[in-house]
Amino acid sequence: MGKIYFISDCHLGAGTLENPKDYERRVVRFLESIEDDCDELFLMGDIIDYWFEFKHVVPKGFTRFLGKLGMMADKGVKIHWFTGNHDIWIFGYLPEEIGCTLHTGPEVVERNGRKLFLAHGDGLGEDSKMLKFMTGFFHNRLCQRMFRWIHPDLSTAFAHWWSRKSRLSGNEFPEYMGEDKEHLVQFAKKQIREGFEPDYFIFGHRHILLDIMLSRKSRMMILGDWIMHFSYAVMDEDGEMSLDQFEYGDVEEETRNGVSIAIF
Ligand SMILES: [Mn+2]
Structure with missing residues (x-):
């Protein structure tokens, strides 16, 4: 049996990224590094910065990333895609094309003897x-x-303009604000007070790395992102969870056919 991985907030294709393809390559390199021991992969939302499925048309881009997911799914990795507040409009196409399960709201699941509450985190x-x-x-x-x-x-x-505008208009993702100001910490604590006490609360959305105990039993993690932190959570066969950052080594710059690309 292998491991279970969690990532969120890659925001692939975001207009504020200087070279979006480099970020995509980095995510793909990470997926390549885990695919041999990955049983299940949870994509916890805002994986793509903007996505909309028309009846016969989808946005261009993301070929490496989507191709890698499809190949992993074909090899037997169970992939779950939670929609965030950016990739809201995934309907039937992506899940079917990749071979993954779509989740449009929070889920409670049991894995390796542990109970997990999973959500992107927007609005909670x-x-x-x-x-x-x-x-x-x-x-x-x-x-x-x-x-x-x-x-x-x-x-x-229009969607790219809107996303870029909201990103640039001030401090969209502030640093950790402390337990009493973080909505998701407050949300999770309320669940515990009301008698729901899973082993892990796992969220994305905030673009910070957080790993705290909320009670003797319940631990909460916020997964960071793939813009600043290149971070992920992993659960081993014993149900132990850890939060880590992907080490991609030195970035080499190379010019191919007159185009400068970064190799991670
Ligand atoms: Mn979000």
């Missing part, structure tokens, strides 16, 4: 009316159907 422990409105809007079937009728070149350009 936050009680903002604006956020609720926006979430309702983005998840609304009618809005999604209407969005489909906009020409893909227009809607995709």
Whole structure:
């Protein structure tokens, strides 16, 4: 039996990344490094910065990443993709093409004798009316159907502009703010108070690395990201979980056909 891996917030294709392909290569290199001992892979949301499935058309890009996932799935790795607040609009195509299971909300699962609460983390422990409105809007079937009728070149350009704007407009991902200010810590603590006490709470979304005990039994992890931290969690056969960062060695720069690429 192999291990179970968790990553989140790769934001592949984000307009704020200087060379998005390098980030994609790094994720793929990580997947290559784990695939031989990986039984199950959990992608915990915001893996792609923007994605929308039309009936016959999907956004371009991500070929290395999606190809690697497909190959892993073909080899028998069970892959789970949780939608985040960026890759909301994965419908039937990606799961079928890759051969993975899609999750559009939090899940409680049992693995290796441990109970895990898994969620991307957006909207949990936050009680903002604006956020609720926006979430309702983005998840609304009618809005999604209407969005489909906009020409893909227009809607995709708009989505990239929107994502870039919200990223650049101030401090979207502040440093760890302390237990009483972190919504996800508050959310998890509330679950424990109300009698739900899993062994692990696993979240993404915040782009920070966090690993804390919330009670004698419950441990909480926030998975970091693949923009700053290149981090992941891994569970071994005994149900022990650890949070780590991918060491990719020296980055070599090479020019091929006049194009400079970074090799991780
Ligand atoms: Mn997010």
